[in-house]
Amino acid sequence: HRIAASESYAELPDKVLLMLGRALQGGYDFAVKVDDDQILDMDVLMSSIQDADPKDPLYAGVYLWEQGMYPNQLGPGESFEKYFGGPCYLLSWSLVDRIARQHLSNSVAYNLYGTTSEDVDMGRWVGYEDHLLSEEGGKAVEYRSIESLSEQM
Helix, strand or coil: CCCCCCHHHHHHHHHHHHHHHHHHHHCEEEEECCCCCCEHHHHHHHHHCCCCCCCCCCEEEEEEEEECCCCHCHHHHCCCCCEEEEEEEEHHHHHCCCCCCCHHHHCCCCEEEECCCCCHHHHHHHHHHHHHHHHHCCCCCEEEECCEEECCC
C-alpha cells in the first residue's frame, strides 16, 4: 500500500507508523518498508522468511549499523541504537504489533528521543521493544541480515 502523507524526510517516521498500522489492520504476518525508488525482490524476501514465525520478534534488512559513525545517527545525549539502514527492511507481526499498537505512545514520541531518519527511528523502536521483551522474559529480537531485498528502479 502507498501511504498518503507528505513527501518529506521529516514525515517519514510518521509514514512508517501509518504503514505499520495498515499492516496490523490487514492481518499480515510480516511488513516490509521499501523506498519508492526500489523494486522488492520477492524471491529473496520469501526465501528469507520461509523459516520465520511471525509471532517471534524479527527485524531484517540489508545493512545493520551496529555503531554510530555520523551525527545524524545519534539521538539526544549522543545515544545510538543499532538499525538496518538502506531502502528496505522487514518486521514480523509481533514487532509490528508492539511498535504500532501496544507501545504506540512511545513510538509517536520519536521527536523526543529520535531523529528525522525513519531507519534510525525504527532501530530505536526495535531496541525499545527488545529491552522490554528482555524485562518481560520474552524472546529477544532477532536481527537478520539479508543480502539484497530490493534494487533501484
